[in-house]
Amino acid sequence: MSDPDQWEADLERRYPPAAYGEQSVSEFRNYQAATRPSVKAFYRLNHQYQTFDFVKQKREEFLSLKRRRMGVWEAMEFLNTLVDDSDPDTELSQIEHLMQAAEAIRADGHPRWFILTGLIHDLGKILCLFGEPQWAVVGDTFPVGCAYSDKVVYHEFFRANPDWEHPIYSTQCGIYQRHVGLENVMMSWGHDEYLYHVTKPYLPIEAQYMIRYHSFYPGHRENAYQHLFSEQDHQLFEWVRKFNPYDLYSKSDERPDVEKLTPFYMDLIAEFFPSQLAW
């Protein structure tokens, strides 16, 4: 997989709009049979290396947020320097994807914090620019420290993961109590968790959930890991589900006019965020 957007393009094939919420097992199998080799190779690496210890180490490395200080707009421009190896004519730039999601949310009349969430939701992908490999930035996320659900795409690739046979991590609840609440569960490492920590002081909890769990497809699309959900998680996942179509299906429409939209989004950013954030 040559660029981080390929995983998302692939998600769109896995969850086609018509099948929203009603995907059958056979469709899912067809998907697996037709997956591009590069995407399959990506899942193989992701599932092999996202162990409990790996996640702990990445959290220590990044969540002290001492890497740099920059504003949200600056982070958008930084992310936009991510070079995309695939077809430059059809692929949207990172800013275009973010604005497109935000514009679709705005067009549906949602509140300003929701529009802002669309605008920033993928900024955690700057991890790629810090030299992190793609399998540690994008991809479906899932809890670590407990058994990997068979609802995670390419579940069989977890056999190569050392935690697969761990006496505790391989049990259904692993190190967690039943219904412990996702805030107490370590998720596989990637752009969602990172951006959540950068932005959480400034956003309502609904937005925090959308950012933190937008790649947790096993949870919000496959209803896996329900034994770890708290009552609050169930309630707030309604917002994660509300957000998901804007992430997945707003991409193919026309390109947003970035220059024209910039003043509106700069105002929106300034309404919620200080001029500099810790990354």
Ligand SMILES: [Fe+2]
């Ligand atoms: Fe994302």
Ligand SMILES: [Fe+2]
């Ligand atoms: Fe996205």
